Amino acid sequence: xxxxxxxxxxxxxxxxxxxxxxxxxxxxxxxxxxxxxxxxxxxxxxxxxxxxxxxxxxxxxxxxxxxxxxxxxxxxxxxxxxxxxxxxxxxxxxxxxxxxxxxxxxxxxxxxxxxxxxxxxxxxxxxxxxxxxxxxxxxxxxxxxxxxxxxxxxxxxxxxxxxxxxxxxxxxxxxxxxxxxxxxxxxxxxxxxxxxxxxxxxxxxxxxxxxxxxxxxxxxxxxxxxxxxxxxxxxxxxxxxxxxxxxxxxxxxxxxxxxxxxxxxxxxxx
Amino acid sequence: xxxxxxxxxxxxxxxxxxxxxxxxxxxxxxxxxxxxxxxxxxxxxxxxxxxxxxxxxxxxxxxxxxxxxxxxxxxxxxxxxxxxxxxxxxxxxxxxxxxxxxxxxxxxxxxxxxxxxxxxxxxxxxxxxxxxxxxxxxxxxxxxxxxxxxxxxxxxxxxxxxxxxxxxxxxxxxxxxxxxxxxxxxxxxxxxxxxxxxxxxxxxxxxxxxxxxxxxxxxxxxxxxxxxxxxxxxxxxxxxxxxxxxxxxxxxxxxxxxxxxxxxxxxxxxxxxxxxxxxxxxxxxxxxxxxxxx
Numbered sequence: 031x032x033x034x035x036x037x038x039x040x041x042x043x044x045x046x047x048x049x050x051x052x053x054x055x056x057x058x059x060x061x062x063x064x065x066x067x068x069x070x071x072x073x074x075x076x077x078x079x080x081x082x083x084x085x086x087x088x089x090x091x092x093x094x095x096x097x098x099x100x101x102x103x104x105x106x107x108x109x110x111x112x113x114x115x116x117x118x119x120x121x122x123x124x125x126x127x128x129x130x131x132x133x134x135x136x137x138x139x140x141x142x143x144x145x146x147x148x149x150x151x152x153x154x155x156x157x158x159x160x161x162x163x164x165x166x167x168x169x170x171x172x173x174x175x176x177x178x179x180x181x182x183x184x185x186x187x188x189x190x191x192x193x194x195x196x197x198x199x200x201x202x203x204x205x206x207x208x209x210x211x212x213x214x215x216x217x218x219x220x221x222x223x224x225x226x227x228x229x230x231x232x233x234x235x236x237x238x239x240x241x242x243x244x245x246x247x248x249x250x251x252x253x254x255x256x257x258x259x260x261x262x263x264x265x266x267x268x269x270x271x272x273x274x275x276x277x278x279x280x281x282x283x284x285x286x287x288x289x290x291x292x293x294x295x296x297x298x299x300x
Numbered sequence: 301x302x303x304x305x306x307x308x309x310x311x312x313x314x315x316x317x318x319x320x321x322x323x324x325x326x327x328x329x330x331x332x333x334x335x336x337x338x339x340x341x342x343x344x345x346x347x348x349x350x351x352x353x354x355x356x357x358x359x360x361x362x363x364x365x366x367x368x369x370x371x372x373x374x375x376x377x378x379x380x381x382x383x384x385x386x387x388x389x390x391x392x393x394x395x396x397x398x399x400x401x402x403x404x405x406x407x408x409x410x411x412x413x414x415x416x417x418x419x420x421x422x423x424x425x426x427x428x429x430x431x432x433x434x435x436x437x438x439x440x441x442x443x444x445x446x447x448x449x450x451x452x453x454x455x456x457x458x459x460x461x462x463x464x465x466x467x468x469x470x471x472x473x474x475x476x477x478x479x480x481x482x483x484x485x486x487x488x489x490x491x492x493x494x495x496x497x498x499x500x501x502x503x504x505x506x507x508x509x510x511x512x513x514x515x516x517x518x519x520x521x522x523x524x525x526x527x528x529x530x531x532x533x534x535x536x537x538x539x540x541x542x543x544x545x546x547x548x549x550x551x552x553x554x555x556x557x558x559x560x561x562x563x564x565x566x567x568x569x570x571x572x573x574x575x576x577x578x579x580x581x582x583x584x585x586x587x588x589x590x591x592x593x594x
Binding site for chain 1: 405406473474475476477478479480481482483484485486489493494497498
């Protein structure tokens, strides 16, 4: 993990910065993404701030997931994808960074809970092991603290060695969050993390997001406008691959400057 | 209204129901055909060979005297053959499948390799025998030994192993790979710690079924010049050897000279069939027990 620590700029001293404007964690300028001939993102200029929850909303096919997946370059798992423009993670040009290193700083939680077919313990320990942590005591500590951060520890502490598939959907999703947290990322990207969950589990994940933003910046794509309004500090509204409006969540929902945003957040289309 | 209409239609309905019933009978008969033939085969070889099956037969050497003949040499031959075929097919087979499924981009090279594998799967086994004779026995100068036979049979079953391993890899949900990549895993880390463990039971199932085909093959070994004569037990992969199907083949041929050879052939067939059933059974067991549902 030492390489990761070295790589991270001195973000741990952020107490001083709290009164000032928040620091940018992602900056994209003129970002374009194509899937084959489909122009999915068109000239996206967006700055995402540290230690905030940023929600990305918009109808299906508007490019919000594509944008999210560009931030950790998971879009590139589709071989037909082409990207141009600039995208920075802190000061790093993320489009030309080593993806393995970028993704150890920028974690991701997917729409459908996707635990590995391994034990609960091994799911959480997977990331730290990848990055070279072998000592059992250290892994034990990481597993415990990550599960605690994901508010799952009390429910699973007595069955760490049983299969992750025995957990409920909501628990599985929190396990996936714990798995991402285990490598101490500075950002968590969440791609509709509650769309496959029941309302009670959704509520738990939302509470968790509120807790987590103390330590990590969160970018969340959501279909659920109430969710965006409840949990986010800033909201970006995407439509047809473009950003229509971006600003403080309150402003977006209560005094949107574009009639398109107004129509969408009030359920007149989408 | 309904009653007046029913009379002209009722004969048609009877006809349709009749067609329905006969279709069921026809398809049932088709399904039974295989089982009936299997039954006849089993009855025939057990009635001819079961009384000749004994511990002495299993552990005995080859002999021209039917009462003293045994199949230990052939069993050992099969064992050493597998010692060559298993590592070669597993390494090359899984390796090619991983390359084709996880590394190669959908391009011309991939299509070319894939088409060739498909073609190889259709090549008759005797042609592989000729290939083995030319390359391993003669050009590389191995002679008719286990290594030559094993490599030939490996070539024969590799296409099946590759295609089934590819299917196994393809059926691993891509969400699992994504989860690993999103944690900063490299491709190889993802393959070895997520994708292969999930796919392994299906890969092994396919490989075992292919191995059982290799064990039962005769034609390519005939071409390679594998004897069923009085040869010493093979002690390694560079020794001359024979295998059960060869033994059965020669005993059946010579049954015209020594009538009791027919019983020996039947008894050896029972042993061969039982080992194949065991192999196939273990493949099914593996598939049911270890397949992970995600």
